[in-house]
Amino acid sequence: MVEQFMQGVVTLFQPEVLLFLFLGTIIATVIGVIPVLGGAVGMTLLLPFVFGMDAAVALPFLLAIQAVSYTGGSVTAVLLNIPGTLPNAATCLDGYPMTQKGEGGRAVGAAVTASAFGGIATVPLALLMIPVVIPFVLKCKAPEMLLIIVVGLCFLAVLTKGSVLKGLISAALGILLSTIGWQTITGVGRFTFGVVYLYDGLSLIDVVLALFAVPAILELAAKRQTIAPIDAKSLKEFSQLVKGARDVLQYWWLWLRSSVLGYVIGIIPGIGSLTSTFLAYSIAKQSSKNADKFGTGQIEGVIAPESANNSKEAGSLLTTMAFGIPGSGVMAIMLAAFIMLGIQPGPSMLIQHTDLCVTMLAGLAVANVIAGIMVFFGAPYIIKITRVSHVYLFAIIVPIIFVGAFVWNEALLDVFALLILGVIGVCISRFGFSQASMLLGFVLGSLFEYYLWHSLDAYGNLFFLSPISLVLICIIVGVLSQDAIRRLFIRWYRRRKEKTA
Amino acid sequence: MKIKPVSYFLIIIILIAVVAVSYGVTLPTMKAKLVPIITAGLTIILAGIELIRELRAGYKAKSAAEAEAGKYAGGTKSELFGYIKGWGWMALLAVGIYLFGFLIAIPIFVFTYLKLNKRGWLMSICITVVMELFIYGVFARLLQVDLYPGLIFGGTLW
Numbered sequence: 278m279v280e281q282f283m284q285g286v287v288t289l290f291q292p293e294v295l296l297f298l299f300l301g302t303i304i305a306t307v308i309g310v311i312p313v314l315g316g317a318v319g320m321t322l323l324l325p326f327v328f329g330m331d332a333a334v335a336l337p338f339l340l341a342i343q344a345v346s347y348t349g350g351s352v353t354a355v356l357l358n359i360p361g362t363l364p365n366a367a368t369c370l371d372g373y374p375m376t377q378k379g380e381g382g383r384a385v386g387a388a389v390t391a392s393a394f395g396g397i398a399t400v401p402l403a404l405l406m407i408p409v410v411i412p413f414v415l416k417c418k419a420p421e422m423l424l425i426i427v428v429g430l431c432f433l434a435v436l437t438k439g440s441v442l443k444g445l446i447s448a449a450l451g452i453l454l455s456t457i458g459w460q461t462i463t464g465v466g467r468f469t470f471g472v473v474y475l476y477d478g479l480s481l482i483d484v485v486l487a488l489f490a491v492p493a494i495l496e497l498a499a500k501r502q503t504i505a506p507i508d509a510k511s512l513k514e515f516s517q518l519v520k521g522a523r524d525v526l527q528y529w530w531l532w533l534r535s536s537v538l539g540y541v542i543g544i545i546p547g548i549g550s551l552t553s554t555f556l557a558y559s560i561a562k563q564s565s566k567n568a569d570k571f572g573t574g575q576i577e578g579v580i581a582p583e584s585a586n587n588s589k590e591a592g593s594l595l596t597t598m599a600f601g602i603p604g605s606g607v608m609a610i611m612l613a614a615f616i617m618l619g620i621q622p623g624p625s626m627l628i629q630h631t632d633l634c635v636t637m638l639a640g641l642a643v644a645n646v647i648a649g650i651m652v653f654f655g656a657p658y659i660i661k662i663t664r665v666s667h668v669y670l671f672a673i674i675v676p677i678i679f680v681g682a683f684v685w686n687e688a689l690l691d692v693f694a695l696l697i698l699g700v701i702g703v704c705i706s707r708f709g710f711s712q713a714s715m716l717l718g719f720v721l722g723s724l725f726e727y728y729l730w731h732s733l734d735a736y737g738n739l740f741f742l743s744p745i746s747l748v749l750i751c752i753i754v755g756v757l758s759q760d761a762i763r764r765l766f767i768r769w770y771r772r773r774k775e776k777t778a
Numbered sequence: 779m780k781i782k783p784v785s786y787f788l789i790i791i792i793l794i795a796v797v798a799v800s801y802g803v804t805l806p807t808m809k810a811k812l813v814p815i816i817t818a819g820l821t822i823i824l825a826g827i828e829l830i831r832e833l834r835a836g837y838k839a840k841s842a843a844e845a846e847a848g849k850y851a852g853g854t855k856s857e858l859f860g861y862i863k864g865w866g867w868m869a870l871l872a873v874g875i876y877l878f879g880f881l882i883a884i885p886i887f888v889f890t891y892l893k894l895n896k897r898g899w900l901m902s903i904c905i906t907v908v909m910e911l912f913i914y915g916v917f918a919r920l921l922q923v924d925l926y927p928g929l930i931f932g933g934t935l936w
Binding site for chain 1: 783784787792795797798801802805806807810812813814817818819821824825827828830831858859860861863864865867868869871872875876884887888891892895897898907909916917921922923924925926935
């Protein structure tokens with residue numbers, strides 16, 4: 278185990294790995310600033326480029342793109358009141374008022390420092406968790422793995438805004454899409470309708486691009502506007518940035534608390550990055566002496582969400598690697614990347630590829646260091662990216678999407694399949710369904726089927742009666758009924774209040 | 779009662795799931811048919827419930843929707859047109875690639891799109907050249923991908 282840990286760290290410091298990590302961090306910073314894109318779309322667009330790469334180079338590269346995009350996103354959140362990525366929304370609450378008060382530099386300094394330190398500090402925690410998680414993972418057999426997949430799908434489904442049902446429908450559609458083509462267990466061709474192209478099933482990269490990249494780029498074209506107003510304010514004084522960094526050191530307890538909170542939320546699948554930042558913000562507000570001033574430009578209101586933001590990635594990655602359950606929608610794309618690179622996430626990954634897991638986690642820390650330095654010094658220039666016209670973005674990104682769809686199988690029909698799937702992707706995105714749930718359903722569909730039949734064959738119809746399985750079933754029921762329970766509780770509380778009044 | 783676009787999408791989902799169930803039933807073995815039938819059946823139930831909810835919500839919000847219709851109709855329509863236009867451009871690029879291959883269709887697409895959106899000549903030419911070099915350099919040279927040459931240059935669909 279120790280040897281594999283060392284091997285993982287040594288791999289990270291190979292020139293090629295470091296070079297791509299650096300490249301990934303630069304791209305992520307730029308992508309993070311552009312609100313429509315964000316880490317998920319950025320990662321999707323870059324999936325074709327990792328084609329044929331060594332997993333030890335490709336995975337830290339992709340991971341850096343996701344993890345670091347939040348750091349870039351904090352700059353626009355503070356200066357323009359436009360969150361670069363969704364979780365940066367909490368930073369807007371106090372970051373933008375600080376800019377309006379002329380303290381934008383200080384807020385950016387604090388946001389970037391808190392983000393970077395948060396991302397770095399939780400990596401050792403995740404590394405220490407690996408030996409703890411492995412024994413538990415080894416106890417999971419086919420029935421448990423089947424139920425873990427269902428848990429993951431349910432967790433992501435309940436994250437869907439407005440309707441859990443839409444999340445579940447998305448997941449079911451994803452599983453249904455995954456059944457297209459030859460079934461590995463029986464060799465029967467399903468839903469092929471005699472079309473030879475469909476016998477191999479739908480291309481994973483097509484589904485990823487159609488669900489994330491196509492809706493984002495079409496939305497950009499449909500809204501026809503520059504991302505930020507032209508008169509956006511920029512940074513002026515470097516001393517302000519340093520002051521912000523010092524603020525993080527001054528509020529070190531707040532930073533530490535928010536970082537650990539982010540990490541814990543990251544471990545739990547499907548809770549979501551937005552929850553972690555807003556929860557960190559609200560806890561910071563409740564515990565602050567200046568609670569009433571929150572929302573008017575308090576530095577604590579910037580430090581807390583930004584610390585939680587990046588720190589959650591280490592926890593989320595650990596769950597994705599150990600159980601094959603993505604902690605977030607972006608991790609669902611990461612899961613797809615694992616499979617594309619020939620690595621099966623789940624228990625076997627943590628045991629067979631311990632060194633790769635260590636490389637990825639350590640890479641996360643290094644990416645945060647690079648991003649922190651880059652954004653800290655480059656913020657005044659980075660902000661200018663938001664003024665790029667949608668016309669240029671469309672003209673550049675669409676060809677990349679098409680080449681990306683083609684590259685994997687070198688089949689032109691993949692490009693046409695992307696066009697059709699893109700329409701589904703846009704509908705899923707526009708009508709409030711869950712892109713992440715659908716992707717997860719598609720990625721885990723074949724595994725779901727494999728574990729289902731393996732459980733039935735090996736353990737019979739009552740395969741779900743082991744203690745771990747029963748706990749997992751309770752979790753599934755709890756997750757799916759939490760909304761109803763919450764509503765009942767609120768109704769009961771209101772009635773009680775009315776009676777006492 | 780105003781039927782929202784999401785309701786139509788739910789109806790399409792239900793129809794697809796019905797087709798999936800009826801197709802799944804015809805599959806030869808239980809191992810092949812179980813998961814498609816279960817997931818498609820579940821989709822029909824869930825989408826049906828969601829459809830009823832949406833229709834009921836639409837009925838309740840009838841008067842409010844009527845009041846708001848004038849306010850948002852223009853924006854929604856222009857956005858929808860933007861989506862269709864964007865998708866149309868993508869379809870054109872796909873057909874272009876099918877006929878002429880990646881290395882010819884992409885520069886034509888980039889340049890035409892930029893020019894028709896009123897960008898300057900110099901900028902349009904520069905971006906077109908950079909894109910062509912990027913696609914050729916990264917994919918054809920670095921990653922050694924055989925980019926599709928186009929139907930008229932002897933390409934096949936897969």
